[in-house]
Amino acid sequence: MNTKEISLTAVFAGLYAALLIFLAPISFGSVQLRIADCLLPLAALFGWPIIWGATLGCLVGNSIGGIMAFGAANPVDVFFGSVANLIATYVIFILKEHKLLGCTLGSIIIGLIVGGYLWLFVPAPDIGGFALPAWAAMMISITISSLITVAVIGYTLLLAISKIKPE
Numbered sequence: 720m721n722t723k724e725i726s727l728t729a730v731f732a733g734l735y736a737a738l739l740i741f742l743a744p745i746s747f748g749s750v751q752l753r754i755a756d757c758l759l760p761l762a763a764l765f766g767w768p769i770i771w772g773a774t775l776g777c778l779v780g781n782s783i784g785g786i787m788a789f790g791a792a793n794p795v796d797v798f799f800g801s802v803a804n805l806i807a808t809y810v811i812f813i814l815k816e817h818k819l820l821g822c823t824l825g826s827i828i829i830g831l832i833v834g835g836y837l838w839l840f841v842p843a844p845d846i847g848g849f850a851l852p853a854w855a856a857m858m859i860s861i862t863i864s865s866l867i868t869v870a871v872i873g874y875t876l877l878l879a880i881s882k883i884k885p886e
Contacts (some may be wrong), residue, residue, distance in 0.1 A: 841857075
């Protein structure tokens with residue numbers, strides 16, 4: 720990585736962590752709206768600086784935000800949440816020619832990974848009154864919230880920045 724890429728990684732990591740921590744009340748729990756995740760689609764434009772920045776930002780944000788939201792950081796969430804961001808942003812990056820598909824798949828990846836463990840630590844939400852297993856309800860909840868932040872807000876941000884980014 721060159722100096723520009725390292726600088727971008729640091730900026731994106733700091734921005735992701737700051738958004739996660741500042742918006743901790745809506746960023747953690749069984750129903751969450753991680754506004755910081757709207758940065759993930761930018762991997763289609765900026766590549767590895769976003770991939771590493773979102774991963775490191777999630778590591779820091781889940782550590783500090785977890786303390787703010789629950790009184791302690793959850794090592795499982797710190798590790799696997801960061802891995803989810805790493806995989807999701809990489810998928811968005813490799814599917815940069817199919818931006819909406821990449822954002823949608825990235826959202827599903829986050830929903831499956833994070834929802835796959837979060838139900839062990841946080842009570843699952845009630846999904847439409849259906850008697851779902853806790854793990855399924857959590858995966859659905861996290862996937863829906865991720866679709867909102869990544870595939871709607873983030874995709875819109877990506878399209879807007881794509882139009883103004885100088886070549």
